Amino acid sequence: MENAAKRAARVPELPLGPRRPEESLQDWLYRELRQAILDGRLGRGRKLPATRDLARQHGLSRGTVVAVFEQMRAEGYLISRVGSGTRVSERLPDERLSSGPAAPIEAPPVPGLDLAEKTSRPFHPNRPALAQFPVETWARIASRRLRRVTPGMLAGGDPQGYPALRQAVAEYLGASRGVRCVAEQVVVTSGVQQSLDLLARLLTGPGSRVWVEDPGYFGATDAFRHAGAEIVGVPVDESGLQVDEGLRLAPNAAAAYVTPGHHFGLGVTMSAARRIQLLGWARQTDAWVIEDDYDSEFRFSGRPVPALQGLDTAGRVIHLGTFNKTLFPALRLGYIVLPEALLEPFLRRRYELDRYPPTIPQAILAEFLAEGHFGRHLRRMRELYAERLEALQDDARRFLAGLAEIPAIQAGLFTTARLVNGMSSEEAERLAAEREITAFGLHRCCLRRTDIRGVQLGFAGYTRTEIRAGVLGLAAAWERRRGV
Template sequence: MPKVISACELTLGERPPRHRLLPWLHGELRSAILDGRLRTGTRMPATRDLAGQVGISRGSVVAVYQQLEAAGLLVARRGSGTWVSKWAPKPLEKAGESVAKRPFPLTRLAGLTWTHPPRPFQYGQAVNEFPIELWSRIAGRRMRGASSGLLTGWSDGHGYPPLCAALAGTLGSVRGVHCTPDQVVIISGVQQGLDLLARFLLKPGDEVWMEDPGYFGAIDAFSGAGGRLVPVPVDDEGLDVAEGRRRAPRARLAYLTPTHQFPLGVVMSRRRRLAALEWARESGGYLLEDDYDSELRFSVPSISTLQSLDHHGRVILVGTFNKLLFPAVRLGYLVLPHALLDEFLAFRLRTDLHTVGIDQAVLCDFIMEGHLGRHMRRMRDLYASRLGALSDEAARHLRGLLDISPVRAGLCTTGLLRNGMSSREAEEAARREGVETQALSRHVLQRDDVRGLLLGFAAFPEKAIRPAVESLARALTSTGLRGLTGRARMGRCVERK
């Protein structure tokens, strides 16, 4: 018997501002058909009922239905309504649970605005503070004296040997990492490392513990490789290892940001770290440690890596220099267990022989001559000052609207919304006031108890922070009022159902 769906049964995403309702409704219905939530032979809600639920005119809903009909996704039958077409594409089979049926993870970036120069509170770094003239002098010196090795690269996939040695020494002394230079592999940033490791380690259907909320770049890499994402909640101690064991005891991989969790900023407790290592040893799984923002810590000592506690070769460490240098440099590193090294290097050579040699040599000189350490200390002071300005202004203007999380490291902070506000509504309201934020819901896999905004503080001067906080306060105040009205409307819909 054909399925008939009512307007109140139709599950739609977070409602956008009124002027964007038509493209939003079109996108929601199109996605529901393409991913199989609205299956072939389903009768769509009556246009009048759907218009009443969404809060737009019946003519607007008719227009959306006509667009979907023109695309071959719906078919109108005189006297019997509008139906999902039998010609609509069948949903693609995906490895994983219902989480994997959500839109492809890169759509989490849809709607974000990136400006140059950046404006509050875009995530980013103060690239104008980088000593580019010094870097250029080192690069010129290297180019003038370039050896054949620098010009041809390194066919073994490791990277520039002096840089690998310098990193092994620095990571050992600063981060407690136990490794030899041959365990270090130079890559083009964290995202390339995640993609390579996902395709190297995972078979379609392999389970992967994912921090929830967590980094969308990792979500993208693992799901793209066919991994079955297992959301594991994050609390004040980091990823809940016991819950991960309960949900997927034989997972192939666990992705962790233990030193500075993205996006909540918590530090994984030693108890949880040891529990994660014990799970990996028992199950034969691997822990992929993303050393996110570890070098930019404020007023607290450096925290040793999870890898420093590993005695069984179960931790893979990935890190980047892009946050300290500048994003376009695209230099990062992996530290691999000996047991994986040869096979991984052979795998890498299929798609990427090596990272740019000259850039590696310039970075090596930049480190060995002490420039990186001096630049890092200067940027810590600068970012700490900008963070202090944000904290002061937030205490004055955002009390009761946004609870700013304590910041121990990094380039951004998380503010948790109060009064039941929607993350996306708050993001849109802030944009209307000229303020750029990221809704925390962009980084959530499964949880519905985390509502907030991600606020960058590093990429713009302090003088821009106060007016931006005042604008954000206005946006959140107006959003809260509209949210109450919207919930009242939804309440009436539930009553009719």
Template sequence: MPDPARAHIDPVQALQLQVDRSLQLPMYLQICQRFKTAIAQGHLRAGDRVPAARALATALNLSRGTVDLAYRILADEGYFQVRGAAGTVISPSLPQAAKASAPQAIAQPPAADIVDHDGLQPRPLQLGLPAIDAFPRKVWNRLVTHRLRSSEPYRLAYPNPQGDEELRQRIAAYLAVSRGVTCVPEQVFITTGLRNTLELSLRSLASPGDAFWFEDPGYILARPFLQNAAVQIVPVPVDAQGLQVDMGRQLSPYAKFAMVTPSHQSPLGVTLSLERRMALLDWAREAGSWIIEDDYDSEFRYQGRPLPALKSLDRQDRVIYAGTFSKVMFPGLRLAYTVVPLEVVPRFQAVSSNLNAGCPYLLQASVADFMAQGHFARHLKKMRLLYAERRAVAQRSFQQVLGDRLRIDLQPGGLHLLGQIQDGDNDSLVAQRARVLGLATHPLSRWYIDAAPRQGLLMGFANISSEAQALQLARQIQQAFG
């Protein structure tokens, strides 16, 4: 008999039943495994009713047939009992496997592929995180409050899908001065981040099956999105001069897209040489292809001035430039931007109107004020000095504790360190042990696709606030080596 005290429990809520479209495991099998896990862990017991197939399909945005197939499998295996009009319940006679131990969990991505963004307190050495302790929160709060109090009533309506006009004007002016990118505000689109930028670009320009050059190793969080998009990823090796354009030509001479991180290659930190930049632009012109330039942290360069963007060399208007406020301000904004070629602005506008309802006006307007009043430029100048100091402290402390076991060669810019690991050590194993100790290190080898992987650890240094903290983190990494 079902327990009356449990009658009010929503099985969907108890299950946390969410399917993951990035996994290769079919949706119906994911549903099966979720139910089996919930039964084994005691969240669902014999006699408990399960959601109606139609309701579950609606909640998960799946077809009714997918859920029906999962339910039939669970009934055939003895987990469910179908009672006709009375609904479907957990079987009173569960199979022995359900009682003996929990079934194997749904296959999860490797530890390095799991995003560290969980809304909780950031972990030490987390990648992609600026110095959140050094952001001028009082100034920011004042600007947001001012906008909130003084906004006209029409600002309560839907925002412009392309982005707030004032912010787009500020971005265009900033890029012209700091990155050498000449554009008009009509070319600027506000997005929520790189993946939103990629989605906007592919929906505007791509056809199913288009080849897509991707740096190998390349930005690991972009890869799952591209793998689920209707494009064919072509891994192109990277060396000390950046993307090997000649190899790209050999592998897929007429690819529709190439995505690069030319100012500070992710994850190796190298800079795309001028010769390679010109070769890449020549290829795009000849092949009629598009280059997506991810300029994610180029503002932070500690040797010389920030390099001009690849887009600044683009005379044929083949480069889609992607920037972000996540690194220069804070990632909780969820604001980024892209500059698109003039000829495709109408296509991007049409797709943008159908893709989303725009980013929140309040945050966009506040960032525009932050830039207009000079706070943005002052903050960048302050952060360059701070990061140069924290980077040096981190390298010195790590080398003092770990010696040659983790060799760190400083690159000219960026917000992360790459520690090379000696032969004989396994970076995935070391990173896994470090994560158990509470650190957010990533193994370099996981960022490779086809190229022979190098062994190393990727570590964010922006939030290392003292030498004592750096030494403590170094000792934890030493412990992870075993």
């Protein structure tokens, strides 16, 4: 056996720079070796000292050197071969990373995704008045709730949702939306989109057909398409979904997706006759009706239109709602009211997908509801949004005459503007975008329809001044197409 001291004396010393304060020995050795390789002091293919020699030279434990060698091997700086020790790689990972420009990745178009970041500029369709959100109240409840947090709440949650929140949602829906339900039927989700995704996979799939409003909410179409279902676009008119057309196109569809309170696209409310007809079809064929009640809290004149679910006596309607529009989009909490038969299979899939919703935000929201802050906020927002819609309607009458018309619908966070100058939805959206204005073209919502010319203009999140500036911007953007 070779004498250790003799052997150490034979191995050339590998000089390393000083260690930084608070740097661990392992980090230091890694940084220095990598640097020595990158600036050529340790050339390609050069053999490194054995781990135990390097350890001795620098007063390190052998384990530290072994760990650094391991990491650098995994990253491609070093290679080891049995019998020939450890050497510097011939080709370094940094070169591999920078060997020529990467091919650009073209993201597939996702309707709406390109607008997701542009909520602060008028007229994003789904932006509530965020400056009006009672942040102080929310913060007070949040800190109180956090101070009382139990280990159980930190450990996990109920796949159906926090019980106190489900109770508060059931009470709210009964009193304000005419939904007939108990807390046991309510499941908390991250919002309508997650509810739709889970439902699409549960109720539809390859070989099944789904009625989707045309024009309609592209997020629903996406969910059903991803589940493998065939999308059947059913035209919408001023009374909502044309049930007769659905019956003609696909009488045996598995489900129908509707926004009866405030149609996503045209803003209309589904008439009582159509509601009854739709429920009759669902009852007779055992189809499901998926009611997306995404912004029906906001109705500014007349009586609120109760939910379709409350009319259903056969247990065929699934009611979806969200707090992401009534409170703030980043909250990511919504709910679904399920007929009893669907509860167990839905929860099983939910558990498989994301286990359970986050407990702490749910607990905060439950108290926010129970203490009446939600009701108060809704009342304030209804008044404010009504004023903002009126401002938009007035400005549109004054400055967009001959270009676009806004129907007299008093609801929602956005309104439709019908283009009356022959401009297509795409063109209107593009010209507006050139002036940094969001005018969400209805072409994004159309399945087979080619007769729809319009844009959605969100008003809820913008002040009178912003609305005026936005309308003047639209007038300038569309001017050369006036009265074509």
